[in-house]
Amino acid sequence: MTEITNTVIEVLPRFEGYVYPNEAGPHPLWGFLIVLYPYITGLVAGAFIMASLVRVFKVRELEPVYRLALLTALSFLLCATLPLLFHLGHPERCLEIMMTPHFSSPMAMFGFVYAWYLMAVLLLELWFDYRQDFVRWAKVTPGLKGALYHALTVGVTDVSPAAVALDNKLGWILSIIGIPSAFLLHGYVGFIFGSIKANPWWGNVLMPIIFILSAVVSGIALCVFNYMVLTWIRRRPLDVRCLDAMGMFLFYALVVDAAVEGLDWLHRVYSAEEGFRVLQYMAREKLFYTLSIGQATIGTLLPVLLLGSLQLIRRSVPELVRKRMYFGSAFMVLVGVLAMRWNVVIGGQLFSKSLRGVMGYKLEFAGVEGWLMGAVLLSLPFIILTVCIKLFLSESLPVTEAAHAAGDPRLEPEEVVTT
């Protein structure tokens, strides 16, 4: 053991000024994987809020993306814990977080918030929403796929109008519970960072709010992105009214998000508390590209200008240009929010808690914390989503008459195929 533990690890100087000796390691403790964790979780929360706009707030224009938004939330939620798991020193002990939680730890609550959100909210809402379709699809689809639909009904095959109406009602109730749950899910992620008083970059009461708002922004942007890509792949016409509505919500969410983040900065600059100098240096030097360019310009300013101008002069902009502007804005927001997560997670570890020095960080290609792994983890939810779309948003599947009868709002005109 002594021989192993005493192996000399060569440390290249990657810091300026003074950092505590334990901070002088070659990598920050929380690397790219922990950047992805709040990013993915935020996309889940945002996509769910997007779906709730249809269910709870009855925004009819958004109906074409209702199911897509829910499936997006599910696909990303299934992958949300992976970055955390891979980064643990002892992944095999991960279930201890749920089995023997330490209740004063914000991280310990994650297991419960996650389980609640996945099982009590999202899966149940999807099930109530899809049940009558499962019953129908199980009848018309042969083979394994049909068996799957049959299994997914969990034996509840009553599709009488009263039963379907009850499904809709329960789904609506779940949606209402889901909104605070989605806020809880991501607000809690913000609290993990916001509760660290040792770190002036993180320890901030606004952190959970900023996380929730940026989550809503990124989730709507992801829905715009997914919807446009899906219709493009399927060579289907886009519902421009739906796109306009998403663009509007994205714009307002972005404005609120930018306002609160601006307030955070204003407070930091004005109060200029201990550590402000090192934070200022970091924002100017170490995080210049991801903060000023990525988060502020690409992620906020440009989309606000694009989407804002569309709010004013939408009618005089040709449809094709509008579509491109929406797509561009959504993509920039997605990049910008990823940059924001980077700035929080990596930025918080680029200065010493002695407030006397700063560290550097170079994202590697390979390794658990490398960007290849990050790219794989970011692709995984899209792969799951593709499978989900093939199974549950398939163009070859009929949408139930029961849904029609109940005045179900989620029917896409192009999805109704006569059988």
Added chain:
Amino acid sequence: MKTGVSRRNVLGKLGAAFAGIMTATAAKTAKAAVQKVFVSSGAPKGYDPTKHKWLMAIDINKCIGCGLCVEACKKENNVPEGPFFRTWIERYVIPKPKPGSFTTRTEAIVDSPNGGMHGFPEPPVPVGEIEQSFFVPKLCNLCEHSPCVQVCPVGATFDTPDGAVLIDPNYCIGCGFCIQACPYGCRFLNPVTKTAEKCTLCYHRITRGLKPACVEVCPSEARIFGDLKNPVPDDPIKKFYENNRVQVLKPHLGTEPRVSYAGMDKEVR
């Protein structure tokens, strides 16, 4: 179509399954609480933590920066080479203010090459230009309100009744949250065991009546160690508090460190 399986039925079963999971959780929590009593802390059989209250204090005026304590700690506790330290020494060099600058103090130049384990090189400014220079040994601050204990998701790090803050290496999941939460940079993730690690006051030694390794080797008695519940005649800890005005590190964070420093300058963080 009516079937025997109703929504109520299914929801009931789901509820029962959820209740089952919660019960299992509660049972495991209780089991873990029991296990905690028998946690492997390195203490010998029969050691009663409620009969002691260990404490360390640092007299900055006495530290000569030799680094023996750092080396002793690394050897005693099998701390890996590299940027991993349970204790370390910082050197503060405060240059004289430039003539005509009308300032009383310039910012300190701080360093701790390899934790100060092999002493320190020549000072970064010529000796004639130094106004003050001193060494500050650092270790776990044994906070009354330890942020590291607060944030541990599984309770692997905990306060002992005798004043130490320990980590159960068989329980730590290696998430690093405690390392982020410690304002003093006292914790690190052991690259071999992949668990968090920090100063334990040499728990395996003090519970056998020995002093911590760093205290044992300190040639200038800059590190003062004692048991508040069992004071010896002419108790060093008692004397330390009688003779010095003391300060703690980062008091504004409200962690209430139990490790006090005598002769501390405002530059020390």
